[in-house]
Amino acid sequence: MCGAAFLCLVVSTTYAQTADSTAGKLLNYPTRFLGKLQSKLSGLNSQLASQSQHYLEKMARREAKLQQKVMASDSIGGKQLFAGSAQQYAALIQKLKTDTGSADQQLSGQYQPYTDSLRGELAFLKKNPQLLSTTAPAALQGPMSQLQAIQARLQVTTEANVFIQERRQQITQYLSQHSSLQGLESKYTSGINQDAYYYSQQINQYRAMLNDPGKLGQKALSMVSGLPAYQNFMKANGQLAGMFKLPNAGGSGSTAQPLPGLQTHSQIASQVKSQVSSGAAGSSGSSDGMGQIQSKVQAAQSQLDSYKSKLSQLGAGGALADASGFRPNDQKTKTFWHRLEYGVNFQTTTSSYYYPTTTNFGASLGYRLGHNNVVGIGASYAMGWGSSIQHVSITGQGVGLRSFLQIGIKNGFSTTGGFEYNYTTQFTNLQQLRRIENWTRSGLIGFSKTVSTRSRVFKKTQVQLLWDFLSYQQVPKTEPLLFRIGYNF
Numbered sequence: 001m002c003g004a005a006f007l008c009l010v011v012s013t014t015y016a017q018t019a020d021s022t023a024g025k026l027l028n029y030p031t032r033f034l035g036k037l038q039s040k041l042s043g044l045n046s047q048l049a050s051q052s053q054h055y056l057e058k059m060a061r062r063e064a065k066l067q068q069k070v071m072a073s074d075s076i077g078g079k080q081l082f083a084g085s086a087q088q089y090a091a092l093i094q095k096l097k098t099d100t101g102s103a104d105q106q107l108s109g110q111y112q113p114y115t116d117s118l119r120g121e122l123a124f125l126k127k128n129p130q131l132l133s134t135t136a137p138a139a140l141q142g143p144m145s146q147l148q149a150i151q152a153r154l155q156v157t158t159e160a161n162v163f164i165q166e167r168r169q170q171i172t173q174y175l176s177q178h179s180s181l182q183g184l185e186s187k188y189t190s191g192i193n194q195d196a197y198y199y200s201q202q203i204n205q206y207r208a209m210l211n212d213p214g215k216l217g218q219k220a221l222s223m224v225s226g227l228p229a230y231q232n233f234m235k236a237n238g239q240l241a242g243m244f245k246l247p248n249a250g251g252s253g254s255t256a257q258p259l260p261g262l263q264t265h266s267q268i269a270s271q272v273k274s275q276v277s278s279g280a281a282g283s284s285g286s287s288d289g290m291g292q293i294q295s296k297v298q299a300a301q302s303q304l305d306s307y308k309s310k311l312s313q314l315g316a317g318g319a320l321a322d323a324s325g326f327r328p329n330d331q332k333t334k335t336f337w338h339r340l341e342y343g344v345n346f347q348t349t350t351s352s353y354y355y356p357t358t359t360n361f362g363a364s365l366g367y368r369l370g371h372n373n374v375v376g377i378g379a380s381y382a383m384g385w386g387s388s389i390q391h392v393s394i395t396g397q398g399v400g401l402r403s404f405l406q407i408g409i410k411n412g413f414s415t416t417g418g419f420e421y422n423y424t425t426q427f428t429n430l431q432q433l434r435r436i437e438n439w440t441r442s443g444l445i446g447f448s449k450t451v452s453t454r455s456r457v458f459k460k461t462q463v464q465l466l467w468d469f470l471s472y473q474q475v476p477k478t479e480p481l482l483f484r485i486g487y488n489f
Contacts, residue, residue: 029125029132033220034139037118041146041210048153048206052096052160055199059164059192060089066171066188073180081174085167092160100145101152112211114221116239119147121224124233150210157203161196168192194328202333331368341366341374345464345486349479356384358397362486364404372408377401384426398423399433404444412450416464419443424478440478443470450488460488 063085071078122144129137168189175185213221224230331339343364350357361383366376380400386393404418420442423433432438446466452459464484471480 029223030216030220031133031139033216034143036216038139038142038146041143041150044206044210045146045150045153048150048157048203049096051199051202051206052153052157053093055195056089056093056096056160058195059167060086062188062191062195063089063167063171066184069184070174070181074178077174077178081171088163092156092163095156095159096153099149099152099156101148101155110207111239112207114211114213114217115207117221117225117234118213118217120230120234120238121221122147123237124224124230127233128229154203154207161200164192164196197328198333201328201330205333329370331370334368339368341368341376341488343378343462343486343488345462345484347482347484349482356386356393356395356397358382358384360400362400362402362484364402364486366404366406366488370408372406372414374406375404377403380420380422382422382424395426396428397426406448412452414448414450415446416448416466417445418466440474441470442468442478444468444482446482462486462488 063082067078067082070081122140125132126137126140126144172185172189175181175188343366345362345364346359347362348357348359359382360380362378362380364376364378366374368374378401380402382397382399384393384395384397386395400420400422402418402420404416406414406416408414421439422442423439425432425435425438427433444466446464448462448464451461451463462485464482464486466482466484468478468480468482471478
C-alpha cells in the first residue's frame with residue numbers, strides 16, 4: 001500500500017514538474033518578437049495595399065485610353081464593352097482600403113506553412129493568455145489585426161487578377177473581331193501582360209516575406225509548437241484542417257466531411273462498377289467494360305495534356321506570356337535594399353621610375369538595374385610596397401573615387417565602363433588630399449567575366465580587363481591596362 005502510494009506521489013510530482021517546466025518555458029516567450037512582428041506586418045500591409053492600388057489604377061487608366069480610341073470607331077460597341085468597368089476598378093480599390101478581414105477568415109491561395117503556423121500561434125496564445133507574462137496578451141492584438149488585414153488584401157488581389165484576366169479576354173476578343181481596331185490589340189496585350197507579370201511577381205515576393213519567420217520567429221514558434229495543446233489546436237483550426245476537414249485529437253469528427261461539390265471515394269467506386277457492368281452487358285457478353293473505361297481515360301489524358309500546353313503559356317500568377325518576346329526584368333519588383341550589390345577588388349601595378357609597386361584595394365556599392373546590369377560607385381586605397389624585394393617600404397600611395405556601369409552580354413561576360421579620380425601622390429595625413437592638382441582622372445572601358453566555381457564562397461568571383469584611355473594624358477604617365485580581381489556579394 002505504501003509502495004503504491006509512493007509510486008503515485010512520484011508520478012504526480014514528475015508530471016507537475018513537467019507541466020511547470022513547460023509553463024516556465026512559455027513564460028520566457030520572446031515578447032519583443034510581437035513588437036517586431038507587428039512592425040513587419042504593418043510594413044507589408046502598407047506595401048501590399050499601395051502596390052495593389054497602383055496596379056488597379058494603372059489598369060483603369062489603360063482601359064480609359066483604350067475606350068476613347070474604340071469609341072471613335074464604334075460608339076455602340078464601345079459603350080457595351082466598357083460598361084461598368086471603371087466602377088468595378090473603383091470598387092476593388094475601395095475594398096483594398098477598407099476591408100480589414102475577419103477573425104474566422106481562412107487563408108487562401110498557395111499553402112504557406114509558416115504563415116499558417118503563425119496565425120495558429122497567435123490565436124492559440126490569445127486563447128491561453130495564462131501561458132504568457134502579464135503584459136504579453138495585450139501585445140497580441142496588434143499582430144493579429146495586421147495579419148488579418150493582410151489575409152483580406154491578398155484575397156482582394158486574387159479577385160483583382162481574376163477580374164483583369166476576364167477583362168483581357170473580353171477586350172482582346174472584341175478587338176480581334178474588328179479589323180479597324182486590330183492594330184490596338186498587340187499594343188494592349190503587350191502592356192497588360194507586362195503589368196500583370198510584374199504585379200504577380202511583387203505579390204509572390206510579399207508572400208515569401210510573410211512566410212519568412214526569421215531567427216526570432218523560429219524561436220517563438222518552437223516554444224509553442226512542442227505543446228500537445230497547440231498541436232491539437234492546429235489540427236482543428238489550421239489551414240490544412242479547413243481544406244481537408246481533418247479530425248481533431250479528441251476523436252470527434254473522425255469521419256472526414258467531403259469537400260463541397262466533390263464525390264466521395266465510395267460514390268466514384270459505385271459509378272465505375274455500374275459502368276463496367278453495363279458495358280459488359282451491352283457487348284454481347286464480352287467483358288469489355290474495363291476497355292471502354294481505359295479508352296475514356298486515354299481521351300481524358302489527351303485533353304489534359306492539351307490544357308497543360310495552354311497553361312505552360314501562362315506567366316506567374318496567371319498572366320499570359322507576351323508573344324512579342326517580352327523579357328521580364330527580375331529586379332524590377334525587388335525592394336531598393338534587395339537590389340544593392342556589394343563588392344571588393346584589388347589590382348597590382350609594378351614599379352616604374354616614378355611609382356613604386358602598388359596594390360589598389362577597392363570597395364564598391366552597386367545598384368542592379370537588371371539581372372546583369374549594374375551601376376554604382378566605389379572607393380579605393382593604394383598601398384605602396386617599395387621599388388624591389390630588397391627595398392620594401394609600405395607607404396600610403398593614394399586614394400581613389402570610382403563610378404562604374406556594367407552591362408551583361410552572355411555567359412558571364414559583361415562590358416564595363418567607368419570614370420575615376422585618383423590621388424596618386426604619397427601622403428602622410430588627410431590634409432594633403434585637399435590638393436586638387438594631385439588628383440588625376442581615369443576613363444576606363446573593358447570587359448568583365450564572372451567566373452563559375454564550385455566553391456560557394458568564390459562563386460561570384462569577377463575578373464576585369466580595363467583600358468584607361470586617359471592614361472596617355474597623365475604626367476607622369478600611368479599604366480594604360482589594368483587587371484582587377486574582385487568578389488561581389
